Amino acid sequence: MESTNIEIGAQIPSVTKSVTTESILQFESCAILERENIHNNEELAKQRLGTTYTLASGRMSIAFASEAMRKFFGPDVFHHTGSVNLKFLRPVKNGDTITVTGSVSSQRQVENGTEITVDLHCENQNHDRTAAGIGTAIV
């Protein structure tokens, strides 16, 4: 098995995204089931969560983290062996700016190469953590 030249502690490229009502709604418009939810209906968000705003889907943060991972590993690797696993800690809403950062935390030999694990964090413009977790890819 070949060893990799990816070192523990290596930083992945950070990704910063502006979240707007328009981007939240456009993301929701990709669904194939038309459905009111806490992402596209302010009244429903108020009723269920008590918020005065709609929330960005957590899957948007998954997509942002996936972009950072793809930029580090390259699409040929990440699109075929990648994973992202995030816990959502705070709401993301219109006007927020989300930055994804990450660093390599471990690697281990697996059947088809070396699995690299990256610790991932998403923070908003106030440096509050909105999501945290890991991503992996096999090189």
Next chain:
Amino acid sequence: MAEQPLKILDYDKLEIGEELGSYEYLLTQEMLDNFRASIDDPEACFPTLAVKHDATALNIVYNDTTGGVNAGNEVEFFNPPIPGKKIFVKGRIADKYLRRDKPYLVIEATATDEDGRLLERLKTYQMKKPDEVGKKWNPQT
């Protein structure tokens, strides 16, 4: 997708391993373009994330009047979907459990395309007491 009468979602009656809806749809270039624009990433290749395969599988079977908050997602990527190809999705209840007295539901969906390529496997951890999260986020209310 075929229209079926929806069952009312009763958390206590859900069974781990229970099959959810299976469905197919055509992935279009427009869907990919919309997804890329929504996340400002012209090279993004998995619009399936925004299609929400697992939630869709749940919602074509159950009428979920409680709703839930997405506490986390796990996604594995195997092959990028190709616009113009049909995508086949199978969903299931992967797990359910109580944590700090709050009920969680884990739904999972696996997607393949018309050529049999495995595309993506997605899990969502839904917390089924959304008002509890609201209290945490809005302590003044």
